[in-house]
Amino acid sequence: MEENRKPRPAFILLNRGEKIAGWIYLPFYLILISLMVAFVFLFLGRDLTAPKNLLYVNLIYGVINIAVVTICFRKYLGKSFRQARHFPGRFFAAVGIGFAIYWIGNYVVTILIQIIQPELENINDNALGEIAEHGMLLMVLYTVLLVPTVEELMFRGLIFSSIRPRSRFWAYAVSMLVFAVMHVLNYLSSYPIGTLALCFLQYLPAGFALAWALEYSGSIWASICIHTINNAAAMLFMALLK
16 A cells, blocks of 8 residues: 555755855845845935836846846755656645635634734735835735745745744744745834734735645645745636726
């Protein structure tokens, strides 16, 4: 019976060089690159409160990040692609189940938040919606093509996968927490702490589902696919509401 059991896919890890490069780049990704791009715009006399300028800041930030992470993690991406191709059933199951966990978890958390603060809306989604009104196609390029790959490589490929061999619990906890913090970090000076805390909670189910999909499939492409599909659906919904 044991001989007929299909082998479980190996958990693909970054090599030593990729891991070092990733941890060095992490603070640049989280804080420094966005500050540098914003400083250049301010130096050129651009108003960063204008949605059109914020659109270009985000786009440049995304292009820089996608260039860096694809160069740094190109071998990891290749190994993960071969893993997905070698275990297609496991890969598609991870995408399907992970997407379901993502949406069900988000729905449950949203219902609980609405009980606490009925008028609360996701501040990050609202900000992106305002920016998208000044360039929907560019915002689609940023949120659907650039963001998922970069965020999955940094939060799941780097943080989760680096911690997972030592502790499964802490791999989930740290990657979920950093992922959620990243999505409210830019609003620290604009909203009350209570509002930010509730918005922070909205990203925890996504962080769990995306990490689970990576762990189950062994391939970062599973979480990239889920993230891409979710962002594409969100942008489509946003476009239909215009």
